Amino acid sequence: MSxxxxxxxxxxxxxxxxxxxxxxxLNDDVAALEIGGETLVLTQDTLVDGVHVLDGSDPTDIAWxxxxxxxxxxxxxxxxxxxxxxxxxxxxxxxxxxxGLKEAIEAFGAPxxxxxxxxxxxxxxxxxxLTAIGRATHLPVPGxxxxxxxxxxxxxxxxxxxxxxxxxxxxxxxxxxxxxRRPQPRxxxxxxxxxxxxxxxxxxxxxxxxxxRMGSASGVTMAIDSNSIPxxxxxxxRDEALRWGDDYELLFTAPDGTSFPCKVHRIGTVERGAHALxxxxxxxxxxxxxxxxx
Amino acid sequence: MSxxxxxxxxxxxxxxxxxxxxxxxLNDDVAALEIGGETLVLTQDTLVDGVHVLDGSDPTDIAWxxxxxxxxxxxxxxxxxxxxxxxxxxxxxxxxxxxGLKEAIEAFGAPxxxxxxxxxxxxxxxxxxLTAIGRATHLPVPGxxxxxxxxxxxxxxxxxxxxxxxxxxxxxxxxxxxxxRRPQPRxxxxxxxxxxxxxxxxxxxxxxxxxxRMGSASGVTMAIDSNSIPxxxxxxxRDEALRWGDDYELLFTAPDGTSFPCKVHRIGTVERGAHALxxxxxxxxxxxxxxxxx
Numbered sequence: 001m002s003x004x005x006x007x008x009x010x011x012x013x014x015x016x017x018x019x020x021x022x023x024x025x026l027n028d029d030v031a032a033l034e035i036g037g038e039t040l041v042l043t044q045d046t047l048v049d050g051v052h053v054l055d056g057s058d059p060t061d062i063a064w065x066x067x068x069x070x071x072x073x074x075x076x077x078x079x080x081x082x083x084x085x086x087x088x089x090x091x092x093x094x095x096x097x098x099x100g101l102k103e104a105i106e107a108f109g110a111p112x113x114x115x116x117x118x119x120x121x122x123x124x125x126x127x128x129x130l131t132a133i134g135r136a137t138h139l140p141v142p143g144x145x146x147x148x149x150x151x152x153x154x155x156x157x158x159x160x161x162x163x164x165x166x167x168x169x170x171x172x173x174x175x176x177x178x179x180x181r182r183p184q185p186r187x188x189x190x191x192x193x194x195x196x197x198x199x200x201x202x203x204x205x206x207x208x209x210x211x212x213r214m215g216s217a218s219g220v221t222m223a224i225d226s227n228s229i230p231x232x233x234x235x236x237x238r239d240e241a242l243r244w245g246d247d248y249e250l251l252f253t254a255p256d257g258t259s260f261p262c263k264v265h266r267i268g269t270v271e272r273g274a275h276a277l278x279x280x281x282x283x284x285x286x287x288x289x290x291x292x293x294x
Numbered sequence: 295m296s297x298x299x300x301x302x303x304x305x306x307x308x309x310x311x312x313x314x315x316x317x318x319x320l321n322d323d324v325a326a327l328e329i330g331g332e333t334l335v336l337t338q339d340t341l342v343d344g345v346h347v348l349d350g351s352d353p354t355d356i357a358w359x360x361x362x363x364x365x366x367x368x369x370x371x372x373x374x375x376x377x378x379x380x381x382x383x384x385x386x387x388x389x390x391x392x393x394g395l396k397e398a399i400e401a402f403g404a405p406x407x408x409x410x411x412x413x414x415x416x417x418x419x420x421x422x423x424l425t426a427i428g429r430a431t432h433l434p435v436p437g438x439x440x441x442x443x444x445x446x447x448x449x450x451x452x453x454x455x456x457x458x459x460x461x462x463x464x465x466x467x468x469x470x471x472x473x474x475r476r477p478q479p480r481x482x483x484x485x486x487x488x489x490x491x492x493x494x495x496x497x498x499x500x501x502x503x504x505x506x507r508m509g510s511a512s513g514v515t516m517a518i519d520s521n522s523i524p525x526x527x528x529x530x531x532r533d534e535a536l537r538w539g540d541d542y543e544l545l546f547t548a549p550d551g552t553s554f555p556c557k558v559h560r561i562g563t564v565e566r567g568a569h570a571l572x573x574x575x576x577x578x579x580x581x582x583x584x585x586x587x588x
Contacts, residue, residue, distance in 0.1 A: 010411060051414070087381075115308075
C-alpha cells in the first residue's frame with residue numbers, strides 16, 4: 001500500500017475496506033445494520049481535549065456534549081437510542097465527568113451499557129470516544145443522498161446560538177453559554193420527520209458545509225436563500241452563523257408541499273445542477289471555508 | 295458527587311449509572327442487548343500508544359491487535375462478529391495501520407461499518423478505540439458468574455507464547471514474536487463451547503487474575519492445579535506465564551464429564567469456598583500481583 005498523506009487518504013482507505021452495505025460507504029455519519037426484524041443505527045464520535053473541547057471546559061459539559069453529539073447523529077436518522085458504550089481517558093476531575101454523563105443519560109433516555117477506561121501517559125491530551133446504538137423507527141433509514149430536484153430544504157431551528165455560547169465561554173463574558181455547552185439532539189423531531197424526508201443529517205459541522213455534503217451525495221444543487229435562515233445572532237454576523245458548527249439542528253429535504261409535525265424553517269429548494277450548493281443564486285465551487293472540516 | 299480518587303472509584307460510578315440489565319453491571323467485558331428477536335453482544339476496547347502498545351510497534355500489528363482483542367471478548371460469549379466501528383488517531387504511518395486492519399477484517403470476517411478519525415495535539419500519545427458488535431449464537435450468553443461447585447475448569451490453549459513474543463519484540467531477538475503481535479481470538483471455539491459452559495471469559499489480563507474474577511463473580515473458589523496448565527515457555531517460567539496477559543485463550547467452566555467439540559485442557563475444579571481462587575491447594579487472598587490490571 002502506498003503512503004497515506006493525510007486524513008483524506010486515510011478515510012479513502014477505510015472506505016475501500018468498508019464494503020458491507022451496512023457501512024453506507026462511510027458517507028452517512030452512521031451505519032445501518034439489519035438484525036432480526038430490526039435495523040440498528042450505529043455511530044461513534046471521539047472528542048479530543050484542546051481540539052474538539054475548549055481548554056478548561058467543565059467535565060460535566062464535556063460528557064454532555066459527547067453524548068449529545070452522538071445522539072444527534074441518531075436523531076438525524078430517526079433512530080431511538082437504545083445504548084451507549086464509553087471509552088474514557090482518566091483525568092483530574094472524573095467525578096464531574098460522571099455527573100455530566102448522568103445528566104445526559106437521564107435527559108435522553110440512552111442507557112450506558114459498557115466501554116473501557118484507560119490512563120494516558122503524562123502530558124498527553126485526553127480523548128473520549130462514545131458509541132451510540134439506536135433502533136430505526138422508520139425504513140428506509142434517511143440518508144444524505146436522497147435529496148431530489150423540486151424538494152424543499154428545511155432546518156429544525158435557528159443558527160448562531162452555539163457561536164454566541166462559545167464566545168461567552170472563551171471570553172468569560174456574561175452571555176449565556178448554554179447552547180454551546182449543552183446542545184440538544186433533536187431526537188423527537190428526527191423520529192417525527194423520518195417518514196417524511198427524502199434526505200436528513202445534522203449540521204454539527206456548519207450548515208453550509210453539511211448542505212454541500214448533502215448536495216454532493218445526492219447529485220443535486222442545494223439552493224439556499226441565506227436570508228430565510230433564522231439566526232440567534234446579530235444580523236451582521238449572519239454569514240458566520242451559517243459556517244460555524246455546533247448548532248445540533250437537523251437539515252432535511254422533503255417534497256414540496258409536505259406538512260410537518262413539528263416546527264421547521266424552509267431555507268431553500270433542491271435544484272438540478274452540477275454544483276452541490278448555491279447560496280443566494282451563486283454556485284459554490286468548493287467546500288473550503290464552508291464550515292468545520294474534521 | 296464526591297471526588298473520584300481513581301479508576302476504581304470511576305468504574306464504581308459508571309456501574310451506578312449502568313443500571314440497564316443489558317449492561318450486566320459492567321462486570322462481563324460485554325453488554326448483551328436484546329433486539330428484534332436476536333441478542334447483540336457489544337464490546338469496546340481502547341489501546342493507548344506506550345501503555346497497551348510497545349513503543350515502536352508496527353502499525354499493522356497495532357491494528358490487528360485492536361481488532362483481535364475486541365473479537366476475543368465476543369469469542370468468549372459465543373458471539374459471531376457482525377460489525378466494527380473504529381476511532382483512529384491520525385499518525386505518521388497510517389497506511390500501515392490500514393494494511394493491518396485489512397488483514398484482520400479478512401481473517402475474522404468482521405466488517406468495518408464506521409467510526410471516526412481525529413488528530414491529536416502535537417506530542418500527545420495516540421489512542422485507538424474499537425467497538426465490536428456480535429450476534430449471540432447461544433442463549434443465555436455465557437457470563438463470568440455461572441461457575442458452579444463441581445464444574446471442571448478448562449482453557450483452550452497453552453500459555454506463555456505471548457510473553458515469549460513480547461520479549462522477542464522488545465529485545466529485537468530472533469525468537470518468534472507472532473503470538474504477541476498477532477493474537478488469534480478463539481471465535482470458532484467460543485461458538486462451539488457456548489452451549490456447554492457454565493461460565494466463560496478470555497484471559498487477556500492473565501489466567502490467574504481472570505480466574506480470580508470468575509470465581510469472585512460466581513461466588514465460588516476456582517481451584518487450579520498449576521502443573522496441569524499447558525505452557526509454551528520453559529518450565530522455570532511457568533508462574534510468570536500464569537500471570538502474564540495477552541494469551542487470548544478462553545477460560546471456562548462446565549459440568550464434570552462434559553464432552554467438548556474442540557481441544558481443551560482441564561486445569562482444575564470449581565469448589566465451594568470463601569476465596570475466589572486457590573492455586574495448588576493454597577487460597578489466594580487478593581488479586582494483587584495475579585495479572586495485568588487495567
